[in-house]
Amino acid sequence: MANVLTIPTSPFDDQKPGTSGLRKKVDRFQEDHYLENFVQSVFACLDGFSGKTLVVGGDGRFHNDVAIQTILKMAAANGFGRALVGLGGILSTPAASHLIRKTGSFGGIILSASHNPGGPDGDFGIKYNAANGGPATEALTDKIYDYSRVVLSYKTLDGPEVDLEQLGSQRLGAMDVEIVDPVEDYAELMETLFDFDAIRQMVKSGFEFKFDAMHAVTGPYAKEIFTKRLGVPTSDVLNANPKPDFGGGHPDPNPVHAKVIFDLAMSGDGPDLCAASDGDGDRNLIVGKDCFVAPSDSLAAIVANAHLIPGYTDGLKGVARSMPTSGALDKVAESKGLPFYETPTGWKFFGNLLDSGDITLCGEESAGTGSNHVREKDGLWAVLMWLNILAARKQSVAEIMIDHWNTYGRNYYTRHDYEEVDASAAKEFMAALEVGLMKLVGQETAAGVIKTADVFSYYDSIDESFTDNQGIRILFESGSRIVYRLSGTGTVGATLRVYIERYEPAGGNLNQEASEAVADLASVSKSLASIDRFTGRSEPNVVT
Ligand code: G1P
Numbered sequence: 001m002a003n004v005l006t007i008p009t010s011p012f013d014d015q016k017p018g019t020s021g022l023r024k025k026v027d028r029f030q031e032d033h034y035l036e037n038f039v040q041s042v043f044a045c046l047d048g049f050s051g052k053t054l055v056v057g058g059d060g061r062f063h064n065d066v067a068i069q070t071i072l073k074m075a076a077a078n079g080f081g082r083a084l085v086g087l088g089g090i091l092s093t094p095a096a097s098h099l100i101r102k103t104g105s106f107g108g109i110i111l112s113a114s115h116n117p118g119g120p121d122g123d124f125g126i127k128y129n130a131a132n133g134g135p136a137t138e139a140l141t142d143k144i145y146d147y148s149r150v151v152l153s154y155k156t157l158d159g160p161e162v163d164l165e166q167l168g169s170q171r172l173g174a175m176d177v178e179i180v181d182p183v184e185d186y187a188e189l190m191e192t193l194f195d196f197d198a199i200r201q202m203v204k205s206g207f208e209f210k211f212d213a214m215h216a217v218t219g220p221y222a223k224e225i226f227t228k229r230l231g232v233p234t235s236d237v238l239n240a241n242p243k244p245d246f247g248g249g250h251p252d253p254n255p256v257h258a259k260v261i262f263d264l265a266m267s268g269d270g271p272d273l274c275a276a277s278d279g280d281g282d283r284n285l286i287v288g289k290d291c292f293v294a295p296s297d298s299l300a301a302i303v304a305n306a307h308l309i310p311g312y313t314d315g316l317k318g319v320a321r322s323m324p325t326s327g328a329l330d331k332v333a334e335s336k337g338l339p340f341y342e343t344p345t346g347w348k349f350f351g352n353l354l355d356s357g358d359i360t361l362c363g364e365e366s367a368g369t370g371s372n373h374v375r376e377k378d379g380l381w382a383v384l385m386w387l388n389i390l391a392a393r394k395q396s397v398a399e400i401m402i403d404h405w406n407t408y409g410r411n412y413y414t415r416h417d418y419e420e421v422d423a424s425a426a427k428e429f430m431a432a433l434e435v436g437l438m439k440l441v442g443q444e445t446a447a448g449v450i451k452t453a454d455v456f457s458y459y460d461s462i463d464e465s466f467t468d469n470q471g472i473r474i475l476f477e478s479g480s481r482i483v484y485r486l487s488g489t490g491t492v493g494a495t496l497r498v499y500i501e502r503y504e505p506a507g508g509n510l511n512q513e514a515s516e517a518v519a520d521l522a523s524v525s526k527s528l529a530s531i532d533r534f535t536g537r538s539e540p541n542v543v544t
């Protein structure tokens, strides 16, 4: 019988966890009591979990297994009755969300730093998801953070390690630990939403599809769903074995880090669809033959075509996007008469709207799209959406997008990231911009006249929480928009994100390169706010 130990520790002096949980360099998590502080703070802020079930899993990155052992011992010592853990400690973020919901668990702990690099010098992360399967609300996040600053001890067991490679039941003190297949339930859920027969038929008749799992968590899911259930040749699922350091790569499914598959699709004679997902399986990349689908456009096209998909034929209750996501979705919502919501960045803000039944589909410009089937964004779901739309419409990705723009107009979009800038300089930049906001209104710029300028805040009428300071919006009379916002997920310094968007109505020039279409606006985004004066940077280091 293992003993419960109470270990003295000292409080955190960290900043509040950002957009999606606590995310730091691995060596920070390896410091004595660091992970334990956070986990104890989470448990201390939850009520009524005694004897209940906790889901635990992660994206398999370096330190995943070590952290899981720590968490399981603490869960047992704190009084959970049962833990459900993915085999090998693996659970994609959407699969963890589904497992929590399906099993009626009390909540779950997900270990991931999403698309950030892994390995001993890489990043690690942890977050708590509640019984709805979604990330802790803003209110709970605040509570956990406050507790982490005063926590003086944590509870653990001196028991043995759990064998994460052994399916079935094990005992840890008074807690039952069940190691479960991480893929099966999720694959079953996908079968209920999509027309697998139609996709299988399309694949059989010569449709070429390649998926890059980026040596991250979606490998086993992709093998089961694409290869086994949909008949995609094994060789077309690339990098399907998860590795603790993602094979040395950066598991971010964008044109830069998923370059191989992106270039293949854009080569003129590539596959009909290339796709990829990130470290923990919640983001997606969609590229048709010679047609990159920008994430904001993908969200809009998915909503426009959702009626073709079995899981959504009953219609959509409403839709939502995060504030910096382009207005492409707004056009579809308006034309279809769908209730529409604009939320702050981060999936946690969609949770209440999904739970209350106000929305069915939602997404973000950062390659996250999802629906009410789970409470996280879902990379493979988005890929299956596209496969199903293609199978139903029997058109190419490019044909579908051209048709979309001809109907709704096109929101040319780009994001400039100024990474690892000095944190206080970044704050000063935002403060100075805010102070001068009113003076910008009415100003004539090379990209047109500025109509409004404000700081985005959000009132959640469901839990009555108010979230302010969510980025600065500058709207032009033409419908163009520039947004300045500080990232909440970085692990070094601060990242300034500048989101640039130009609307071209149907009938206009819909066939430009996005970078050309927004060129004027991009230079205005620099001059308007003197980015270089504050940050010392004249150019962004990542442009997507
Ligand atoms: C970034 C994205 C945001 C996403 C988050 C978690 O957050 O911009 O849309 O929800 O990662 O995947 P940020 O670094 O901008 O705070």
Ligand code: ZN
Residues within 6 Å of the ligand: 113, 114, 115, 278, 279, 280, 281, 282, 283
């Ligand atoms: Zn992710």
